[in-house]
Amino acid sequence: MVTMRDVSRAAGVSSATVSRVLTGSAEVDPATRQRVLDAVRQLDYRPNLVARGLRRQVSQVLALVVTDIENPFYTAVCRGVEDAARLKGYSVILCNADRDIDKEREYLRVVADQNASGVVISPASAQNTDIGALVARGIPVVAVDMPLEQAAGSVLVDNRAAAAMATRHLLAGGARRIACITGPSDNATASDRLDGYMRALHEAGRPVDPELAIYSNYRESGGYEATNRLMDLADRPDALLVTNNRMIVGTLRALQSRGVSIPDDVNVVSFDELPWALELHPHLSMVRQPGYLIGQKAAELLIERLASPTTPQHIVMEAELIAKDGRARTPSSAI
Amino acid sequence: MVTMRDVSRAAGVSSATVSRVLTGSAEVDPATRQRVLDAVRQLDYRPNLVARGLRRQVSQVLALVVTDIENPFYTAVCRGVEDAARLKGYSVILCNADRDIDKEREYLRVVADQNASGVVISPASAQNTDIGALVARGIPVVAVDMPLEQAAGSVLVDNRAAAAMATRHLLAGGARRIACITGPSDNATASDRLDGYMRALHEAGRPVDPELAIYSNYRESGGYEATNRLMDLADRPDALLVTNNRMIVGTLRALQSRGVSIPDDVNVVSFDELPWALELHPHLSMVRQPGYLIGQKAAELLIERLASPTTPQHIVMEAELIAKDGRARTPSSAI
DNA sequence: TTGTAAGCGTTATCAA
DNA sequence: TTGATAACGCTTACAA
Numbered sequence: 150m151v152t153m154r155d156v157s158r159a160a161g162v163s164s165a166t167v168s169r170v171l172t173g174s175a176e177v178d179p180a181t182r183q184r185v186l187d188a189v190r191q192l193d194y195r196p197n198l199v200a201r202g203l204r205r206q207v208s209q210v211l212a213l214v215v216t217d218i219e220n221p222f223y224t225a226v227c228r229g230v231e232d233a234a235r236l237k238g239y240s241v242i243l244c245n246a247d248r249d250i251d252k253e254r255e256y257l258r259v260v261a262d263q264n265a266s267g268v269v270i271s272p273a274s275a276q277n278t279d280i281g282a283l284v285a286r287g288i289p290v291v292a293v294d295m296p297l298e299q300a301a302g303s304v305l306v307d308n309r310a311a312a313a314m315a316t317r318h319l320l321a322g323g324a325r326r327i328a329c330i331t332g333p334s335d336n337a338t339a340s341d342r343l344d345g346y347m348r349a350l351h352e353a354g355r356p357v358d359p360e361l362a363i364y365s366n367y368r369e370s371g372g373y374e375a376t377n378r379l380m381d382l383a384d385r386p387d388a389l390l391v392t393n394n395r396m397i398v399g400t401l402r403a404l405q406s407r408g409v410s411i412p413d414d415v416n417v418v419s420f421d422e423l424p425w426a427l428e429l430h431p432h433l434s435m436v437r438q439p440g441y442l443i444g445q446k447a448a449e450l451l452i453e454r455l456a457s458p459t460t461p462q463h464i465v466m467e468a469e470l471i472a473k474d475g476r477a478r479t480p481s482s483a484i
Numbered sequence: 485m486v487t488m489r490d491v492s493r494a495a496g497v498s499s500a501t502v503s504r505v506l507t508g509s510a511e512v513d514p515a516t517r518q519r520v521l522d523a524v525r526q527l528d529y530r531p532n533l534v535a536r537g538l539r540r541q542v543s544q545v546l547a548l549v550v551t552d553i554e555n556p557f558y559t560a561v562c563r564g565v566e567d568a569a570r571l572k573g574y575s576v577i578l579c580n581a582d583r584d585i586d587k588e589r590e591y592l593r594v595v596a597d598q599n600a601s602g603v604v605i606s607p608a609s610a611q612n613t614d615i616g617a618l619v620a621r622g623i624p625v626v627a628v629d630m631p632l633e634q635a636a637g638s639v640l641v642d643n644r645a646a647a648a649m650a651t652r653h654l655l656a657g658g659a660r661r662i663a664c665i666t667g668p669s670d671n672a673t674a675s676d677r678l679d680g681y682m683r684a685l686h687e688a689g690r691p692v693d694p695e696l697a698i699y700s701n702y703r704e705s706g707g708y709e710a711t712n713r714l715m716d717l718a719d720r721p722d723a724l725l726v727t728n729n730r731m732i733v734g735t736l737r738a739l740q741s742r743g744v745s746i747p748d749d750v751n752v753v754s755f756d757e758l759p760w761a762l763e764l765h766p767h768l769s770m771v772r773q774p775g776y777l778i779g780q781k782a783a784e785l786l787i788e789r790l791a792s793p794t795t796p797q798h799i800v801m802e803a804e805l806i807a808k809d810g811r812a813r814t815p816s817s818a819i
Numbered sequence: 820t821t822g823t824a825a826g827c828g829t830t831a832t833c834a835a
Numbered sequence: 836t837t838g839a840t841a842a843c844g845c846t847t848a849c850a851a
Contacts, residue, residue: 198594240577258530
């Protein structure tokens with residue numbers, strides 16, 4: 150490995166001067182500078198980032214801890230974080246917590262030990278995710294998808310507004326009995342979405358039938374079961390709001406197997422990206438969270454905080470409704 | 485931050501002894517040992533991995549460079565790599581090259597500068613991907629999905645065999661004119677698959693009609709166009725082999741818009757995971773590469789090589805055919 | 820403008 | 836069995 154010392158010898162200067170040239174931390178005589186740069190080029194020298202990290206006590210490495218890398222929404226977030234980080238000269242360590250709070254905790258530890266400069270996280274749980282170790286070490290954390298105490302910031306959509314928007318869309322389409330399948334009751338995002346659904350019904354002067362509001366598991370199996378349960382009701386719903394992309398797969402499967410057609414028999418709005426299936430289901434409406442932008446913004450926010458720590462900043466992004474016919478595209482704030 | 489020095493003071497020993505206890509690099513008196521461990525616990529000390537990395541010259545960090553993180557196949561690979569690495573105490577830096585050879589090159593540089601212990605990569609190109617810098621630094625590289633010169637190993641499926649298997653499946657189902665839509669001609673994987681298709685036709689004594697073999701772009705748009713082109717032929721194919729998961733979305737869309745039904749009008753086999761859509765298209769057969777296992781195996785192979793570098797090892801995994809009715813599940817080697 | 824030297828937090832060598 | 840001490844490759848006071 151070629152070190153700074155090698156370069157300094159080749160250029161006939163001290164390694165301090167090489168460092169100054171490379172980091173631009175101080176003025177260097179143009180001629181000397183040129184000699185150093187020539188030597189760098191000639192030897193194909195590249196600074197050792199580990200040594201630099203140790204000395205500077207910062208690593209130019211961000212960590213991204215996601216709940217579920219197989220979910221296309223988080224994949225999009227991931228790309229956003231990565232692109233924004235790269236643009237600012239940061240690398241990204243990806244950690245897939247796999248909806249496992251212990252795995253998440255372990256990752257957060259390692260990330261702290263590796264002296265990551267900052268962390269973007271989609272928390273496994275608003276209550277149980279513990280970023281104490283990071284905060285103690287002064288490593289700032291930005292939360293996405295779900296708020297987090299102690300975070301230096303967050304980037305979220307207004308889940309209530311988004312769900313309300315979706316519900317209104319169904320009402321406007323003539324739906325009379327709208328059901329909502331949401332995630333676990335202890336999941337902040339899931340309950341916010343349910344809340345938005347209820348609020349929209351209230352506003353429209355519609356009754357909220359408890360039979361039609363189902364807490365499920367954010368998985369395909371849950372969507373499948375919940376949908377079957379709803380379709381078995383004597384008084385069937387004529388519209389469904391399904392609050393995540395994994396459950397919608399179960400829903401679609403259930404409807405398909407029962408020969409229920411969208412949108413003729415029931416109208417359906419789903420949540421989150423499902424890029425492949427969406428193309429193939431022209432009648433499925435969806436609330437789309439701007440995953441890429443969320444990730445991008447989160448990384449930018451994080452990097453800003455590294456430069457100048459201030460008070461926590463919470464950014465609310467806009468979800469858009471992609472209506473089944475592909476016409477209406479409304480940001481949630483417009484409602 | 486609490487350092488080893490703090491622990492050593494608290495335990496009344498030298499930091500060398502603390503290091504010995506923590507790494508188990510030498511015998512330590514049990515009593516001393518206990519005092520050290522107590523101090524570690526009390527102070528909640530955790531070794532600084534950057535300092536350790538600098539001193540030891542190895543980082544316990546692997547890098548994973550993937551071509552396209554939004555492709556579910558690579559997502560699966562990613563999970564496999566991550567789980568296997570974690571199990572062995574390695575962290576994983578994820579780099580999404582986004583099918584961009586320059587981005588890939590840049591990532592490989594940074595990864596080398598960060599002293600990654602090893603790299604798993606799905607190369608953007610068999611010819612142009614340059615791992616010279618890594619090899620020069622002695623950082624071993626394991627390739628997945630596509631072979632790579634100079635790599636310390638590879639984990640691939642036998643793409644020829646897999647495509648041949650798919651083609652035979654279509655023949656067995658009574659297909660008489662089978663078309664193949666494959667990726668770019670300069671893509672090793674794409675041409676291998678086309679090759680397998682042709683071989684199976686030859687073996688069956690069927691003619692290969694050049695009109696029916698289309699090089700496309702591995703993207704949805706390509707699948708869409710190619711399918712339309714095929715369906716516009718005077719002598720239409722009655723079966724389609726589509727060699728990747730993004731193109732199949734285009735194919736399905738094209739068929740859907742033309743009212744062509746699967747499997748009644750054309751039988752279709754696709755390649756690679758498409759988890760969401762598959763559930764919803766019960767008549768779509770597919771060749772499934774074991775993405776998770778490939779990733780897992782690649783990481784294991786890489787970590788082995790770190791311990792004892794030997795000659796390159798090339799592992800061939802088995803692709804399975806998931807037939808449209810969900811019955812037949814045949815490993816490709818059985819053919 | 821440049822060089823010397825100390826130090827980031829570990830680990831490895833060498834004595835004791 | 837343990838402790839000094841010198842690296843690892845870089846940055847940054849402080850001197851010159």
